[in-house]
Amino acid sequence: MSEKSNAKECIVNTAARLFFSQGYHATGLNQIIKESNTPKGSLYHYFPHGKEELAHECIQKANEDILQKFEACFAANDNTGDVIQLFVHKLADETEAAGFTGFLPFSFWAAVETSCISHQLREACQGVFADWQQVIARNLIKDGISEEKARETGLLVISLLEGALIISLTNQDKQPMLTAANYLSVLAKNAK
Numbered sequence: 001m002s003e004k005s006n007a008k009e010c011i012v013n014t015a016a017r018l019f020f021s022q023g024y025h026a027t028g029l030n031q032i033i034k035e036s037n038t039p040k041g042s043l044y045h046y047f048p049h050g051k052e053e054l055a056h057e058c059i060q061k062a063n064e065d066i067l068q069k070f071e072a073c074f075a076a077n078d079n080t081g082d083v084i085q086l087f088v089h090k091l092a093d094e095t096e097a098a099g100f101t102g103f104l105p106f107s108f109w110a111a112v113e114t115s116c117i118s119h120q121l122r123e124a125c126q127g128v129f130a131d132w133q134q135v136i137a138r139n140l141i142k143d144g145i146s147e148e149k150a151r152e153t154g155l156l157v158i159s160l161l162e163g164a165l166i167i168s169l170t171n172q173d174k175q176p177m178l179t180a181a182n183y184l185s186v187l188a189k190n191a192k
Contacts, residue, residue: 007042016058021101024055024113055114056124063128070135080139081189084157088164088181092174095165100172132158136188145191153191157184 014036018027029051033040047054073087074080114121136154141147164180 007038008046010036059124081185085181085185092177096174
């Protein structure tokens with residue numbers, strides 16, 4: 001990997017961590033530059049339109065990361081209910097390992113905080129939730145669920161998962177996520 005791509009990756013990773021942990025509005029470009037140990041010129045080279053463009057990149061990266069995790073879980077299991085349970089358990093373990101800090105549910109900062117200030121960021125957030133819902137629905141359809149019921153179940157899974165993650169972070173306890181995983185698995189298995 002070249003030094004230039006390392007600088008861009010470092011900026012995006014630092015910005016994502018800060019956006020997720022302290023929010024979009026509380027994160028300044030100077031803080032991102034300082035904590036990423038990159039020159040100011042690098043940030044403006046890669047993100048000439050500033051903070052909003054950088055936030056958009058962070059949203060896309062978060063989406064790619066979650067989709068890869070979903071796909072890895074689907075590759076390991078045939079049943080969507082088992083996959084959802086495995087995915088949530090892994091997410092709960094990661095959240096606990098991170099000390100319940102710097103790990104916020106996507107909706108908490110991106111969809112809620114940024115979508116009210118930017119049409120572009122709102123559309124990016126809508127795309128993320130649609131992608132997650134689609135990957136779940138696509139696999140539920142493979143399990144024999146109707147397309148409409150699969151879409152509805154995918155939306156319900158994402159909604160419950162995000163809510164359980166918020167409660168786990170608030171309580172600094174992964175148990176709400178583990179409880180949700182069990183119910184989400186049953187929900188997916190009985191979605192017919």
